[in-house]
Amino acid sequence: xxxxxxxxxxxxxxxxxxxxxxxxxxxxxxxxxxxxxxxxxxxxxxxxxxxxxxxxxxxxxxxxxxxxxxxxxxxxxxxxxxxxxxxxxxxxxxxxxxxxxxxxxxxxxxxxxxxxxxxxxxxxxxxxxxxxxxxxxxxxxxxxxxxxxxxxxxxxxxxxxxxxxxxxxxxxxxxxxxxxxxxxxxxxxxxxxxxxxxxxxxxxxxxxxxxxxxxxxxxxxxxxxxxxxxxxxxxxxxxxxxxxxxxxxxxxxxxxxxxxxxxxxxxxxxxxxxxxxxxxxxxxxxxxxxxxxxxxxxxxxxxxxxxxxxxxxxxxxxxxxxxxxxxxxxxxxxxxxxxxxxxxxxxxxxxxxxxxxxxxxxxxxxxxxxxxxxxxxxxxxxxxxxxxxxxxxxxxxxxxxxxxxxxxxxxxxxxxxxxxxxxxxxx
Numbered sequence: 001x002x003x004x005x006x007x008x009x010x011x012x013x014x015x016x017x018x019x020x021x022x023x024x025x026x027x028x029x030x031x032x033x034x035x036x037x038x039x040x041x042x043x044x045x046x047x048x049x050x051x052x053x054x055x056x057x058x059x060x061x062x063x064x065x066x067x068x069x070x071x072x073x074x075x076x077x078x079x080x081x082x083x084x085x086x087x088x089x090x091x092x093x094x095x096x097x098x099x100x101x102x103x104x105x106x107x108x109x110x111x112x113x114x115x116x117x118x119x120x121x122x123x124x125x126x127x128x129x130x131x132x133x134x135x136x137x138x139x140x141x142x143x144x145x146x147x148x149x150x151x152x153x154x155x156x157x158x159x160x161x162x163x164x165x166x167x168x169x170x171x172x173x174x175x176x177x178x179x180x181x182x183x184x185x186x187x188x189x190x191x192x193x194x195x196x197x198x199x200x201x202x203x204x205x206x207x208x209x210x211x212x213x214x215x216x217x218x219x220x221x222x223x224x225x226x227x228x229x230x231x232x233x234x235x236x237x238x239x240x241x242x243x244x245x246x247x248x249x250x251x252x253x254x255x256x257x258x259x260x261x262x263x264x265x266x267x268x269x270x271x272x273x274x275x276x277x278x279x280x281x282x283x284x285x286x287x288x289x290x291x292x293x294x295x296x297x298x299x300x301x302x303x304x305x306x307x308x309x310x311x312x313x314x315x316x317x318x319x320x321x322x323x324x325x326x327x328x329x330x331x332x333x334x335x336x337x338x339x340x341x342x343x344x345x346x347x348x349x350x351x352x353x354x355x356x357x358x359x360x361x362x363x364x365x366x367x368x369x370x371x372x373x374x375x376x377x378x379x380x381x382x383x384x385x386x387x388x389x390x391x392x393x394x395x396x397x398x399x400x401x402x403x404x405x406x407x408x409x410x411x412x413x414x415x416x417x418x419x420x421x422x423x424x425x426x427x
Contacts, residue, residue, distance in 0.1 A: 004031060007038070007226055012205050015173040019227050026229055034229055037236035040290060041222060045085075047246070048218045052112050054245075055238035059113060059231070067114040069224060070143035072136050072167060074160055075121025077151040078179040081211040083118035086111045086221070106139045113231045114224060117143060122163055140167060145227055146174035147220065152181045152191050152208065156198040164199055175223045176201065181208040182215065244346070246288045248402070251342035254281035255335040255396060256389040259371075262334025263327040263388060274311075278302045278338050282345045289349035305344055306357065310364050311337040318368070328375050335392045336367035343401055363401065371395040 004023050008016045023031060042048060069086075071079045084093045087109040107118045119139045120132035140146055148167055150156050156164070167174065176199060184191045188208065196203045207223065209216040225231045258277050279299030286293045293301075302308070311333045318329055340363045344355045374395035378387055396402060 007035060010204055010223070011226075012168075012174065012176060012199075012201050014168050014171075015175070018173040022227065022229065030229070034232045034236070037232055037239065038222065038226070040239060041235065042242075042246075042288075045214045045218045045221075047242075048221055050245070051235060051238055051242045052221075054241050055234040056112055057238075059234040066110075067144040067224075067228060068108075068117060068142060069111070069114050069145045069147060070117040070119060070139045071147045071149060072119045072122055072140050073149035074123040074151065074154075074163065077121075077149045077154075078209075078211040079121075079149055080118050082147070082149065082177070082179070082209070082217070082220070083107070083109075083116055085211060085214055085217050086116045088112055106135050113228070113234070114145075122167075123159055137166075140170055140172065143172060145224060146170070146172050147177055148174050149177045149179055150195060152178050152184050152188075152195075155191065156195045161198055173227055175220065176206045177220060178206050178208045179211050182210040182213070243288050243350075247285045247342065247346050250281050250284040250288070251339050252393055252396060254278065254284075254342060255338040256392050258338035259331040259335035259388060259392045260385060262330035262332070264330075274334055274338065275299050275302050275308065278307070278341050281338065281342055285342060285345045286349055289346070291349050301345070301348075302341055305341060305354075305360065307337045307341045307344075307360060307364070310340075310357075310361055314361075314364060314368060324372065328372065331388060331392070332368045332371040332375060333364075335371055335396075336364050339367055339396055339399075339401060340364045343404070367396070367399050367401060370399050374398070 004020065007023065008020060011019060026034070042051060071083055073079055087093065088111060089109065105120065108115055110116075117139045119136035121129075122133045122136040124130070124132050146167060148164060150160060154160075164176075176195075178192060178195055181188055181191070189203075192203050192206055192208055196206050199206075207216055207219045209220065211217070225235065254277050258274050261273055261277065276299065279295055279302050282298035282301055283293065283295050286298060315329060315333050318324060318333075319326070340360055343363070344360060347353055347355055371392060374391045375388075378391055
């Protein structure tokens with residue numbers, strides 16, 4: 001199946017031609033590149049929002065015309081709740097409530113790459129209901145893309161099927177969303193299949209969401225992105241910085257925890273307990289770079305890189321100098337070796353390169369020196385957990401490691417086990 005077919009298959013048939021036309025205008029090489037970007041997209045909604053934050057700085061359309069997306073459907077299906085998830089500013093939030101008819105007029109706000117329009121229920125009856133329906137239809141006519149939303153509990157009744165047909169006749173690309181799916185959890189597949197059959201769609205052409213909790217909101221955003229190749233390209237350009245930020249956060253957290261372990265008055269020459277912390281960090285970074293490895297394999301990678309040996313050697317060398325409390329030295333070395341292991345993992349998963357022992361040793365020594373300097377400001381008596389963690393994070397921010405974002409302009413490697421020139425049979 002071609003790249004374009006993979007992208008189109010999740011959309012309703014009436015939408016495919018419009019999206020296909022936009023994509024076919026692109027060279028095949030560009031299509032392939034954009035599809036690879038889509039495959040690499042993180043899916044948790046909170047992470048997608050973070051990626052969008054980075055991408056917006058590069059998105060050319062920010063200063064120009066944005067696509068307008070209208071959310072339309074029967075009353076009380078969760079349109080305003082979805083709208084509130086997508087908008088950029090809380091000041092633009094729509095009022096939500098359990099009673100139908102909370103939204104009376106169209107409301108439009110900035111959603112980053114596009115503008116989003118919340119509409120009244122398009123199925124109300126009576127004079128007021130007819131006015132609200134016309135407002136909703138006006139919003140749909142002026143939009144570039146429609147999110148047609150239904151309620152999983154109520155299903156798609158005859159009147160809603162008629163509304164769907166009326167909206168489809170507007171000849172706009174659209175996506176069907178079935179909201180409140182959490183309330184039919186035991187019958188989810190059956191409910192989706194029934195709604196799809198009623199609308200003459202395939203089940204895979206319906207996005208099931210729980211807008212209240214944000215479930216599958218990211219699928220809605222990525223569906224919108226697929227109608228605009230420039231939007232996908234912007235997300236792709238932002239991916240390297242995004243991955244680096246996430247991985248750096250994982251390093252921060254693990255190094256802080258490792259520092260606390262290193263400060264415990266146990267035989268500090270033995271850094272074996274840190275393998276668990278470092279292994280979990282490596283696993284997190286592997287997931288960020290979309291490698292499928294287990295925690296056990298991540299811990300084996302830590303051992304194979306030999307940072308524990310480097311830490312023990314460095315501890316022995318610095319301990320001979322005297323004047324540095326054992327817990328301070330242990331905390332600094334535990335944190336520095338963890339940070340270096342994290343950086344080595346980024347390079348490994350991104351580029352398939354193993355840093356040399358000399359490079360690891362040099363970085364570990366430099367970061368340890370910076371952390372020891374940072375610890376001087378802690379004073380006496382022995383600092384508490386929060387102060388020690390803050391000192392570690394301050395030290396890492398001031399290290400060269402923080403600015404050594406490895407060559408991330410290139411796309412990530414394919415999602416497969418890292419090429420292994422390491423003496424590690426399990427990888």
